[in-house]
Amino acid sequence: MNDNRIIELYFERSEDAIAETDRKYGGCCRSTAYSILGNREDSEECTNDTYLKIWNNIPPNRPARLGAFIMRIVRNLAIDMYRKRERLKSGGGYGSVSYDEIVECLPSSESAESAADRQAVLTAVEDFLRKLPKDKRVMFVRRYYFCGTYAEIAADMHTTEDGVRMSLKRTREKLRGYLEKEGVEI
Amino acid sequence: MRREDVFMDILGGLDESLVAEAMPAFPEGEPGTLSAVPEADSAAPTKKALRMYIIARALGAAAAIALIAGAVLLIWQNWDKIAARAPDIPDTAGYAEGLPDISEACGKLIKFSSADVRLTKLYYDGEMLSAVFTILDTGAIPEGGNYEIPYPVLWINVEGADNISPSCVTEPVMEADSFDYITTSSARLSLEPGRTYTVNVEFNRYGVRESDPQKYSFTCPDISASDEKNDSYIRGDGPANAEELAEKLLKGMRWGLSSEAVQHTASEYWGRTAPRIVDTENDYDVIVYDDMELYGEKAAVKAELSLIVTDGTGLSSLDYQFRFDVSNEGAMKADELYEYIRAEFTRVLGEPDQPGMDQWDADGGDLSFNVYKADNWNVEVKLYDTSA
Numbered sequence: 001m002n003d004n005r006i007i008e009l010y011f012e013r014s015e016d017a018i019a020e021t022d023r024k025y026g027g028c029c030r031s032t033a034y035s036i037l038g039n040r041e042d043s044e045e046c047t048n049d050t051y052l053k054i055w056n057n058i059p060p061n062r063p064a065r066l067g068a069f070i071m072r073i074v075r076n077l078a079i080d081m082y083r084k085r086e087r088l089k090s091g092g093g094y095g096s097v098s099y100d101e102i103v104e105c106l107p108s109s110e111s112a113e114s115a116a117d118r119q120a121v122l123t124a125v126e127d128f129l130r131k132l133p134k135d136k137r138v139m140f141v142r143r144y145y146f147c148g149t150y151a152e153i154a155a156d157m158h159t160t161e162d163g164v165r166m167s168l169k170r171t172r173e174k175l176r177g178y179l180e181k182e183g184v185e186i
Numbered sequence: 187m188r189r190e191d192v193f194m195d196i197l198g199g200l201d202e203s204l205v206a207e208a209m210p211a212f213p214e215g216e217p218g219t220l221s222a223v224p225e226a227d228s229a230a231p232t233k234k235a236l237r238m239y240i241i242a243r244a245l246g247a248a249a250a251i252a253l254i255a256g257a258v259l260l261i262w263q264n265w266d267k268i269a270a271r272a273p274d275i276p277d278t279a280g281y282a283e284g285l286p287d288i289s290e291a292c293g294k295l296i297k298f299s300s301a302d303v304r305l306t307k308l309y310y311d312g313e314m315l316s317a318v319f320t321i322l323d324t325g326a327i328p329e330g331g332n333y334e335i336p337y338p339v340l341w342i343n344v345e346g347a348d349n350i351s352p353s354c355v356t357e358p359v360m361e362a363d364s365f366d367y368i369t370t371s372s373a374r375l376s377l378e379p380g381r382t383y384t385v386n387v388e389f390n391r392y393g394v395r396e397s398d399p400q401k402y403s404f405t406c407p408d409i410s411a412s413d414e415k416n417d418s419y420i421r422g423d424g425p426a427n428a429e430e431l432a433e434k435l436l437k438g439m440r441w442g443l444s445s446e447a448v449q450h451t452a453s454e455y456w457g458r459t460a461p462r463i464v465d466t467e468n469d470y471d472v473i474v475y476d477d478m479e480l481y482g483e484k485a486a487v488k489a490e491l492s493l494i495v496t497d498g499t500g501l502s503s504l505d506y507q508f509r510f511d512v513s514n515e516g517a518m519k520a521d522e523l524y525e526y527i528r529a530e531f532t533r534v535l536g537e538p539d540q541p542g543m544d545q546w547d548a549d550g551g552d553l554s555f556n557v558y559k560a561d562n563w564n565v566e567v568k569l570y571d572t573s574a
Contacts, residue, residue, distance in 0.1 A: 002341075004339055004341075004390060004395075011393075028209060028210055031210060032210070062393070063202075064202070064339070065202045065203070065205075065206045067205075067206055067209050068202035068203070068205040068206040068209065069202065071205055071209060072198065072200075072202070072205060075198060076198050079194055079195075079198065083191070102193055105193075107192065107193070107196070118192070118195070118196050118199075119199075121196050122196050122197075122199050122200070125196065125197070125200070126200065126201050126204065129200075129204055130204075134207070137204065137207070137208070138207060138208040141200065141204055141205065141207070141208035142208050142210065144194075144197055145197055145198075145200055145204075145205060145208065146208065146209075146210060148210065152210070156210060
């Protein structure tokens with residue numbers, strides 16, 4: 001079923017909306033949640049919470065990209081759940097994404113203190129990503145948004161794990177340079 | 187909050203277009219990675235799942251009753267109009283004989299209640315059928331429309347094709363300072379090369395869905411057919427194709443110094459600003475970029491492409507500045523040396539060929555240069571030092 005039809009089902013308050021959402025995006029939701037949480041039951045709970053949140057948001061919202069809309073919800077819920085569950089110590093990382101890996105392009109606490117600062121960093125990151133070749137950009141988002149493992153990304157992008165690792169390393173270095181150029185303190 | 191939390195939170199706000207582009211693909215109905223994860227001991231539903239189910243059932247039942255009642259009332263009130271309109275509903279079966287052909291789709295204008303829509307491009311790459319539309323807002327809101335949801339969605343329906351699941355990317359035309367949009371709609375389809383299909387366009391805006399009553403024919407191109415002499419991208423039909431042309435071309439560039447110095451292999455397209463000057467002289471398109479950068483694998487080489495010239499038959503030449511850093515070898519530092527090079531494309535070959543390197547002598551080192559595409563394209567080039 002196409003996304004527009006699924007959205008219409010939400011507008012009609014039909015429970016088929018959830019079933020169709022699960023049929024189309026359930027795999028992606030569970031996998032994304034699992035990449036972050038590393039636990040089957042929590043991933044299922046996170047996916048259910050995601051559906052409830054979608055149900056409460058559509059209507060009034062009518063997302064232009066339903067898939068991305070759902071992925072944003074599932075990712076952010078999984079991250080919240082992970083933080084509550086783990087009561088993380090500094091340097092913990094997320095799922096398969098290690099702290100060491102992202103530390104080189106982390107903005108300092110001072111440079112991301114306020115919402116406006118964070119929005120500025122986000123805008124810079126988005127600008128940077130849009131200038132990347134598509135395959136590099138997809139790789140970066142798959143790793144740091146969806147928390148995909150090197151193996152998963154390599155399989156999907158028809159390359160090797162080492163290839164993914166090296167490419168991401170170069171992209172992080174460039175991101176760091178770009179953020180510094182944009183005045184973000186690293 | 188930890189620093190890594192800040193980073194993850196910032197990324198959480200990433201634009202949906204970037205997220206959509208990178209979404210992992212799973213066949214519908216597949217459970218995803220969890221299929222490879224052992225089942226938990228207890229398969230009992232969670233409290234939240236139950237709560238969601240109860241809410242969904244309650245809301246669903248209420249909505250269904252309301253919908254049925256509303257529909258019955260509407261039909262009863264409008265029966266005369268419905269009966270009168272019934273004969274106008276077109277037959278959707280059959281193929282495209284006699285319909286307007288949009289295989290070369292350009293500029294077809296379709297009028298909907300709140301916008302005029304121009305179909306500017308339609309293409310099939312073997313998997314995806316994509317259509318590019320320009321939506322020109324007329325300022326009207328259709329009857330029953332919700333003005334709070336002006337975002338338009340457009341897609342093409344192909345009769346006789348399976349698995350239509352279109353995705354729509356809609357971008358406002360910012361400079362127009364209006365509600366005009368450019369939309370790209372794509373659907374994963376299995377189409378048969380050479381076969382003619384019947385298509386029509388649907389539009390959804392302000393919560394009102396409309397279908398263009400006019401149907402069109404679309405003949406699926408045979409994308410496997412190759413042209414031995416030319417390639418669509420290398421032909422470059424002027425400024426509109428320049429970015430795509432440059433990106434694909436530059437990704438395939440290889441160049442290197444002599445064996446004593448650093449060997450640079452894969453280059454990487456790094457972005458650009460918009461063309462600074464776009465000019466057409468006689469039969470040539472001259473496209474000038476301010477800032478197109480390439481970086482070598484070791485960040486030791488950088489080239490700035492400044493000029494692309496295409497003529498009616500193909501890419502004619504590239505001008506670029508070339509800068510290399512062999513500071514690791516103790517010879518030169520980055521930014522010290524610029525060489526100006528013009529590469530003239532003397533012949534475009536459609537068959538695989540090992541790179542026959544034209545040589546260009548630079549400061550005692552042989553700078554070699556050739557251009558080819560990963561899938562066995564090869565271009566003979568002639569290089570000139572244009573520094574003087």
